[in-house]
Amino acid sequence: MERICEPELMEDVQQAEAYAAADFSSGDRAVLGRIDDLLGSLGTGDGERLSFVDLGCGPGNITFLLAERWPKASVLGLDGSAAMLAIAERRRRADPTAWRHLRFRQQRLPSRQLVGACSAVVSNSLLHHLHDPAVFWQSVRQLSGPGTQLYVRDLRRPASDRELEDLVHRYAASAPEVLRRDYGHSLRAAFTRAEVLAQLEAAGLKGLQVRELDDRYLEIHGPSLPGRLA
Template sequence: MERICEPELMDEPLQAQAYAAADFSSSDRAVLERIAALPALLGSGDGTGLSVVDLGCGPGNITFLLARRWPEARVLGIDGSAAMLAIAERRRLADPAAHRQVRFQRLVLPSPELEGPCSAVVSNSLLHHLHDPAVLWGAVKQLSGPDTSLFVRDLRRPANAADLEALVVRHAGAAPEVLRRDYSHSLRAAFTPAEVREQLVVAGLGGLEVREVDDRYLEIQGHGLPGRLAP
């Protein structure tokens, strides 16, 4: 099935509110457990001395889970959507003591403002939004160093329209219409494993592991990444 891009930013207030109100707790916890197994974070206690960047953080679902898991780590959520970050910031201010190490920054990739290295770079459901996927892998390299771990989870594109519709019914059948619409568009905009592997080779990140998970996800991970892109 041919890839059809969707808008890069989820900037409609209704869209952002619907996404923030949806219950992604099960999949978010699964992402957190995968992140917790990264070499840079495994056995790191309360996270003292660690820094984690959440690319495409949206309303902060994963960002706040990271902060709760490692309360002494510096956690930065980055997104290009003002509507999403407004929700994330309200959540942060609702419990400033618990989120004292969390901050959010509005950036649209690619951006020269990204500074590394950090301990871990994570991203959940950003890649399929990008018209040019190279900007994600460029950002990863800007944030990385020899001790940086990476974890990316994203959708993978179904083989055909029938498979796409079946996934929408299975995973978003009871969701609000705006979420069903966006989920369908996201599946169509997602990449195949072969496409992601090719992207990584071009980016000089061919050593990263790419694997299929469940009926709809891709996971990309690795440790000890090449550092900041040459000027």
């Protein structure tokens, strides 16, 4: 099935609120668990020496989980949507003491402001939104240094319209109409495993693992070492 891009930013307030109200907790917790596994011994303790950047953080679902799991880590959530970040900031300001090491910033990719290595670059469901995926991998390179770990989970494009319709029915049948519509658009805008492998090859990121998860996701993870970058 041919890829058809969707809008890069979710800027409509009603759309952002519907997304934030949806229950993604099971998948979000699974992402946190995979990040914890990826960090290994580095992830033990309260995260005092850890730093995370969450690319495409949306309303902050994963970002808050990172800050909760590692309360002394520096956690930065980046997103281009003002509507999404308004929700994230509202959540953070509800208890600023609890989230004192957590920050959000409006940022579109690519950006020259993304400099310096962090412990881990995390992204959940951003890649398929980008019309040019190269800007995503460029951003990963900018944030990478010795020991930086990468964890990305994103949708993968189904092979046919029929498969797409089945996925929307299976996972979004009871969701509000705006979410059902957006989910279908996102599936059509997503990349296949072969396409992601080609993107990584073009970006010079050769040490990452790419695998298909269940019937709709891709997982990309591993260390991004500067010595392996083109």
